[in-house]
Amino acid sequence: MTDADDFPLTGNAFRSDWFERQQAAAARHHLIPQKDWEALAKDIKGGAELHLPGTAWYDANYRPQNHFYSYLRPAGIVRVLDQAKIHDLTDPQGLVNTAVGRAVRWARDHKMRIAVRSGGHSYAGFSATTGLLIDFGGQQTVYEPTTDNKITFGTGMQGRWLYPALRDRYPNAYIPTGRCPTVAIGGLALGGGAGFLDRKWGLTCDQMLQSTMVTADGKVLVCDDRHEQDLFWAIRGAGQGNFGIHTSFQFQGQPLPTAGNGGIATFFKITWNIEDAFPLIDLVQNIVQEKDKEFDKIEGRLGISTYGLEKEEIEKNLNTNIIGIYHGGKDEFEDLFEPLIRGPVSPVEVELAEGPLAEFLSESYAFQTIPTVKYTSKSGVVDRPFSPDAAQKIIDWVKRWPGSAHPTEGGGVALFTLGGAINRKAPDETAFFHRRGIFFFNIDASFAEEDPRQGAVLNWAQDFYLDMREHRYISEHCYQSFPDRSLADWEHAYYGTNYPKLQRIKAHYDPENFFQYAQSIRPTTG
Secondary structure, eight states: OOTTOSOSEETTEEOTTHHHHHHHHHHHHTTSOHHHHHHHHHHHTTTEEEEOTTSHHHHHHOSOSSGGGTTOOOSEEEEEOOGGGOSOTTSHHHHHHHHHHHHHHHHHHTTOOEEEESSOOOTTSTTOOSSEEEEOTTOOOBOOOOTTOEEEEETTOBHHHHHHHHHHHOTTOBOOOOSSTTOBHHHHHHHOOOSSSHHHHOOTGGGEEEEEEEOTTSOEEEEESSSSHHHHHHHTTSOSSSSOEEEEEEEEOBOOOOTTTTOEEEEEEEEEOGGGHHHHHHHHHHHHTOOSGGGGGEEEEEEEEEOOSSHHHHHHTOEEEEEEEESSOHHHHHHHTHHHHSSSSOOSEEEEEEEEHHHHHHSGGGSOOOOOSEEEEEEEEEOSOOOHHHHHHHHHHHHTOOOOSOSSOOEEEEEEEOOGGGGGSOTTTSSOOOOSOSEEEEEEEEEOSSOTTHHHHHHHHHHHHHHHHHTTSSOSOOOTTSOOTTOSSHHHHHHGGGHHHHHHHHHHHOTTOOSOOTTOOOOOOO
16 A cells, blocks of 8 residues: 555545554554664665654644645655755765665565655655655755757756746856746656646657666666667656656756847736636637747746635636736737737737746746645646637536635636647657647636635545546546646556556556555556
8 A cells, every 4th residue: 555545535425544644653653663763874875864753843744735745745855955065066966876776775675665756846746655755855955057059957947946047147057947936847848748848849748858766676877869768768757756756857958049130039928707718718818729830939828716614716717818928029929819818809908028038037026936835736638629618618617617715816727838849749749649739628616724615625626637538528537737636548648659658668667666656557467
């Protein structure tokens, strides 16, 4: 049994024994003798630090980003050091690799599961555990790019640190990353990586050149298009924690255009009444399906949502909006969106800002943050255009939001644009299968720590998703970086026809299935 296996919500019914089993697993792990913990701390010294329950750092940092999984308290946390803070600077990455390898072997010797946390944003809590947590969250070092703009950094590098460093020091080595400033490169790149540059340049994983990985027996592998080629194929889209622990990544950087040479961008956030959702969806889905690369300039996320606890507040907060970046000037953007900005249906609010793209990527307001406190998520892939009936179905479900006590977030749908450079690769070119979609469709539902509507919120999200699937408004596929524990056929949903190959690769690199969680890739047998 893995940590947090068998999610308690199956359909609409909770399993009553689930939390008790997690507590029992935690109790077993906490029986490890103190001398064994001391031995681990000594073994990883130089490349990592050990933090145990009751220490200040542990108590401040053990919780996952989604507090719904806060009951998963790790027995210990191995905090991997930022390379720049390692005293022996002759080979700081080597010390990190050694420390992680020793931690893996220690966990195996003690029959303890491992989870890996780069930014900690696993929607389904897969970066949390009652076993040993390997945490990369403090890594901020960017290595000097090569002369051909290949750039390397640790798995814990977050967008809020990366883009300012690129702007100030390495403007010829930009890569596309996620929309949330605190999402780290490890989980992002392994799952594909969608953000505000992907329609123009491709996904984060499409820029990957190399990764260093610690295997289940503690060995260090380097995989790229010449070494461990099957593994390199797999890690570009298979998701987190399947084959080993990745300690660093190298990407092909792109020179960011200067302000005088195509580097001007327009940040936009436009809000409409919820009833006007379909004209916006229709315009954007038509742009996304254009084959002309000129249309790759638009990168965005459409939202249809509300929040509040009581009916009056929920109705007042209903809205439709689009947020994103246009790779061009404000006048160009206004011409493209003229039917909506100046058409018969007027926006409630228009926010446009023109400036250097480097500045927008370096400022947090250009990012779309993920939910906070407690939340659930249900995703799908939209592979055919939404009809007016589909848009109305979404509107109707958002209006049925049961309410939650979360003060600023509630329930709704986000549509993340695909197409462009993402879809110019074949579904089997990397492990990232979703190369033919129009949008990622994601239902978000947030609630407070102690919320009287928690059960109603979980049921709303599940029923909303099933209704959209039943009417074939979304496909059977789901984005693996928006994992959903209640999926029955997650293997097909995340990986499509790529799953059998992933299983064979898993069997080669982790035949005993040491790296496992509720939805990890299973090795082939026999």
